[in-house]
Amino acid sequence: MQTDARDIAAIESLLAFWSDAGVDACYEDAPVDRTIVVTPALKAVTRATASVMPVVDMGDATADARRLAAGADTMEALAAAVADFKGCELVGMGARGCVFGRGDPKAPVLIIGEAPGAEEDAAGEPFVGRAGKLLDRMLAAAGLTDQVFITNTVFWRPPGNRTPTPQEQAVCAPFVGRAFALIRPRAVLLLGAAAAKSVLKTDEGILRMRGQWREWRLAEGDVSAPVIATLHPAFLLRQPQAKREAWADMLALADRLARDSG
Numbered sequence: 001m002q003t004d005a006r007d008i009a010a011i012e013s014l015l016a017f018w019s020d021a022g023v024d025a026c027y028e029d030a031p032v033d034r035t036i037v038v039t040p041a042l043k044a045v046t047r048a049t050a051s052v053m054p055v056v057d058m059g060d061a062t063a064d065a066r067r068l069a070a071g072a073d074t075m076e077a078l079a080a081a082v083a084d085f086k087g088c089e090l091v092g093m094g095a096r097g098c099v100f101g102r103g104d105p106k107a108p109v110l111i112i113g114e115a116p117g118a119e120e121d122a123a124g125e126p127f128v129g130r131a132g133k134l135l136d137r138m139l140a141a142a143g144l145t146d147q148v149f150i151t152n153t154v155f156w157r158p159p160g161n162r163t164p165t166p167q168e169q170a171v172c173a174p175f176v177g178r179a180f181a182l183i184r185p186r187a188v189l190l191l192g193a194a195a196a197k198s199v200l201k202t203d204e205g206i207l208r209m210r211g212q213w214r215e216w217r218l219a220e221g222d223v224s225a226p227v228i229a230t231l232h233p234a235f236l237l238r239q240p241q242a243k244r245e246a247w248a249d250m251l252a253l254a255d256r257l258a259r260d261s262g
């Protein structure tokens, strides 16, 4: 079959349009609205159409995640459990693999970001791109290098670097909670609105929430720690004038650690 040069130009132009819009991966022949929450009433219909459009059952997936997370007694085992987990819809949406965490699993500070981006997906480690380099510089300036373990609310890159949905975050939450329980950090730093909303279970805006100390207490077990939310380093790259607030939050974290150990 011969393709007309005008068709090729039209296809290239359409692909460029989607690429500019942030759509850089194609994993279905037809669009699927994955922001729709599947209610119990819809489950029967969804199951009937599953051969056409496979859908992860959120309840089963979350129960699976809880079971796997609870069975992990070390951070290594937890990383392996996450890598084997197929219950998050982000698996199979174009991510190359799972991005679990980096840093010291016995660190006094747990940092939770939003989701891996393209560079993190390629490297298999969180915060290795431009935002990560800024984060590393801030941690170094605050004397916190080597005192952190860094992970995200979800472990697979969302297509086009979109924000993970609350459903995707909820399915991954048992693993994030287990990391918290295994590390038992003295403080937690949440980067950006998506991480703050997911961990603190709130709809408050990040500009209101940032810089305030709250408590993160797990429903099961005796695990709690002070937590502070701050602006995401990717936001700081776009809005450098906001660095002042993020720096104040980083210093508040360093100060609290120094006070608590002194």
Ligand code: URA
Residues within 6 Å of the ligand: 113, 114, 115, 116, 117, 120, 125, 126, 127, 128, 129, 131, 132, 152, 191, 234
């Ligand atoms: N942004 C995040 O929230 N997490 C990463 O790992 C990288 C960029």
